[in-house]
Amino acid sequence: MERVDPMPPSDDVGQRADAYAAAPLLNCLLREVAQPLPESGERRVYRLPGGGRLLRVRGERRPTEPEVHADGVWQPLGHADLVKLVADELRRHTGVSNDELPIEMADSRDAVAALLTARAGATPPDDPYLRSEQSLITGHPYHPAPKARGGGPVTGWLPYAPEAHARFPLVLLGVREDTVVEEGDTSALDALGTAPPGYRLLPAHPWQLDLVGRELAPAFADGRLVRLGTTAFEAWPTAAIRTLYEPRRDLCLKFSLDVRITNDIRRLWRRDLLKLRRTDTAVTRAFAGIGPSAAWLGDRGYRTADFAFEEVAVLVRDGLRGRLLPGATPLLAAGLAEGFHGNPLAAAADPKAWWEAYLRQVVPPAVAAFADHGVVLEAHLQNCLIAVDASGTPVQALFRDAEGVKLLPDVSPAAGWERLVYTLVVNHLTEIAAALAEHHPGLDPWPAARREIARHRLPEIAALLTSPTLPGKTNLLLRWTGADGADARYLPLPNPLLGG
Template sequence: MDRVDVKPTVFAALTGGDADEAAEAYAIAPLLNCLLREVARPAPEPGLHRLPAGGALLRVRGTRRPAGPEVHTGGAWRRIGHRELVRLTADELRSATGVANTALAREMTRSRETVAALLRARARARVPEDAYRRSEQSLLLGHPHHPAPKVRGFGAPAEWLPYAPEAYASFPLELLAVREDAVAEDGDTSALDALGQAPPGYRLLPAHPWQLALTRTSPAIRAARADGRLLRLGRTGRALWPTAAVRTLYAPQDDLFVKFSLDVRITNDVRRLWRHDLLATRARDAATAAAFAAHDGPAAWLSDRGYRTADFAFEELAVLVRDGFARHLVPGAGPLLAAALVEGFDGSPLDRLTDPAPWWAAYLRQVVPPVLDAFARHGVVVEAHLQNTLVAVDRAGLPVQALFRDAEGVKLLPGVTRAAGWERLVYCLVVNHLAELAALLAERFPGSEPWAAVRAELLRHDRAGLLPEIAALLASPTLPGKANLLLRWTGADGADARYLPVPNPLAAS
């Protein structure tokens, strides 16, 4: 099979060239994906779409990462940029919903500006030597079906660039000490105590420096500093680096992940560690860890071991402790972020492929069974989207293990119905995850059949008969696609999910 060398021409050189031009392409692609999925209607001619509110025709180039939008007005086609695409999207949504949302329009514009700032910073930064770190810090596009995937609040770039994974950031944590009678914690948080030394009568509480700056005017925190319940000790002796999740950092020398509250909207949510999620974390994590321990295979769950915070600022200063790789990773294998395989990064095993079939079969064999087993045998719905999945590869780049993370996104049956849990699993695993990789492989290797391999893996797994939903999935004409644009436009809660039917390639494979 011939490999087509697909160059990222719409996403101009990452370390040079015109950052504004590249940012335009990065911002246009996900917004077009949202517009075409949630609003536009296909026209008879390929590449053409009808916008229902004004009746205008929209023409784009490409499918996986659409580019070059044009509208047909006055009898001619006219190219539009991101700014006009935002206005066009806002007009369509106002007409469709009866709701105005100037905040989201600002976020879409700000997301583009964020990418430009990231590209400029990235061009000056030193590229990390570690392939895993490069994968986590590669996501300049981000969520490919979100209207503002890179928005970082409305502060100046100087406020957030020092903490941006896409700029290859690394930095020390701030160290706080909380008086023992004001500590709130659950689970095993002992790893935090190795990051510094608290004075007698206090417990160590590391803090993300960005979050500490964001909460500097908090009356509760200021009062605790004034009366001695909270002390500021300094910084950690060594730097940590942010993963793709921005607020989750990795300490390589300690082999430890720490997740913080961050009072900034990133995609659909303000990324705070909410009290209700923290209180539910141990139960979710224990159920998921048990499901993976029972699985007959190398798949691993990176446990959220516990949290520590201050009772006077429970959510604002919370920190969650997550397993590193030491007890989980297959010997000799190197982890990579699944989302980075889709977006591309220096060192991706996909760049070495000449025939994708063996690699894809190995990938599916590692990723799909543990997620389906957790649901079928244990009632655990793992949020197995691209940013929550790590794939470990051997020296040849072949997938040998899948690792999953983030108990916050886990759902347990019967806390949700089986039907709702299955819909969420299909969206996260199939639509958000496998569909993105399958589309990339089909683009790079014309003539390949990535969906036939997905179908075969699902059928192979279903021989035990524990998942009658698989037969329906393979026969259904549609899959559930999350409507992120409509969710944000209508101001729905970030944890809500609204799905629209999208074509199911499994039915046609």
């Protein structure tokens, strides 16, 4: 089934880019700041408390056609006007000014335009897994600037963009042996080529080398680093952009990338690398007791140089073949919500049964890891793969990214549970449920979700099913007020599980 474009049909790339970029920005504004008014027709109306203005939109999951009421009439807002409105409202609402975020919002919209243009002339991968990873034109549906690429020129980042169906060879470096820092199993890196005597192989992301080239110039000059050409194969960037996959070798590598994407600069930070083995070991042990229908894609180890620890770090992740059930096809959960050619969510002949199968694969591993092993998975859409059988029915969930995992008692049980509820229920299940209901009108996905969650007997579950609210992350306010990207802040959202 072809991808269902949630945006209005138009031959104008600019209008389509406006619509794509406006949807997540509106989602943030409506969730975090605006006050809904009683429904009055096909458009939903909100009051903006900072100045009392009225805003209305069409649709719910991906709101479109924003209009503001001024001078007695409803006036349409293009993306640039919407950015100005949001910035003005946030200044009034928070008392804080921010000159950077509006620029990121505009950059995100311009990136979408560049991606739409590039996709029109690109050939998508044949592999449905790669298609799902490279499908995210909207990206994070509740972030004000999900496609911003650090403000750099399009020519600098577009060759490496998964949304443009990019693929490219890796740069091979030799790092002098006495400067190598590594931990865990990095043997996959040594199979990429041949290093000269006294050196070890270190693959590099070409975009990262462009970004940090000046910092590495002294190391190239004195021989601590040498260039060894490029790999004989091309790798595909996944939804995470800095994580690349080469399917024939089943090779998955994660790199540093000195670019702000959503809330964070995407470096492999020293603090995270140094605790990687402890975290990954804990998650691996947890999944050993969960059962064969769930899998953890472990972060095996990392290699870097002591003089550029974060800048040139590369992390080796488990490939898919050794973790997948026989005959199953993995798909990115975020891609199921976004849509791509061959999306089984859209094509499900029995959406109720499909959803029940989905819940059986996703919910139990995340709950068991927390309840039985003190492991808080970051179970959001981009960190979860759903494997389907030949009929498109979910048969397995695969989780990834040790960097985002929390362990008890490093965080309190209450904080860990709140994080799990946000990533699993609010970020993940809510979005898949909405996409499924959008494709299959009349389906109410929440009774089945409530039944699946209720099967797990722990006090937190009982509280979850009776709470009037769930925690929603405030990405717009977080970015506007300049909070640390890892410092999650939540506001209460209506709980769809209540009485479902």
